[in-house]
């Protein structure tokens with residue numbers, strides 16, 4: 001899937017999940033907490049593609065997400081791609097093919113998803129609000145880049161960076177300071193997982209079974225059969241999938257926020 005579909009699917013899963021929690025488990029979130037979780041999950045749903053590097057020295061290429069913070073994120077993508085390729089070769093079995101690029105390997109596995117979610121939670125627990133502002137800044141940037149790609153392309157990375165910083169700062173100033181923010185780690189982890197599922201329904205697939213060796217392969221790419229798999233960036237994805245995701249998120253958001261609004265204006269229904 002392309003960047004915007006990934007980001008949108010992250011936001012949708014978070015909103016729909018929150019609605020389910022609210023409805024079935026009576027777990028209520030403030031509108032701010034909801035907005036933050038949704039943005040972080042949208043950003044997290046782009047995070048695994050930070051392994052698609054471009055050309056740092058010429059400031060070109062790379063995944064959309066790798067250009068979020070200009071040459072800085074391109075550099076991070078370059079490093080991530082090389083580290084992933086290193087892990088690929090370190091764990092590759094006899095029948096795994098040779099590779100020259102680490103895209104869609106380490107960052108597209110379940111252990112990575114768990115590690116990132118846990119790591120985020122650990123950072124927030126250890127460093128409190130200062131870790132939160134850093135993580136929010138990074139995730140907001142990815143979410144802006146993914147959800148509003150046309151705007152981000154026109155505005156340029158500097159504007160995206162400043163907008164993320166402003167949003168992170170506002171959230172930092174408004175969030176209550178007395179907790180460990182476990183929801184942020186969860187949102188990042190869920191986002192990464194949604195990304196992997198999104199890539200799984202395209203033809204290239206993802207090594208979702210790693211590190212379970214099967215028939216002398218550790219890095220088997222799992223995907224839907226070609227006949228029903230989505231073509232990345234194809235019409236089905238851009239029109240049908242995105243429309244469906246948008247409808248679900250809007251309905252979930254209405255379901256979540258409407259009771260608050262009705263409450264505020266004392267409307268009985």
Ligand SMILES: [Zn+2]
Pocket residue numbers: 048049104108195199
């Ligand atoms: Zn991907």
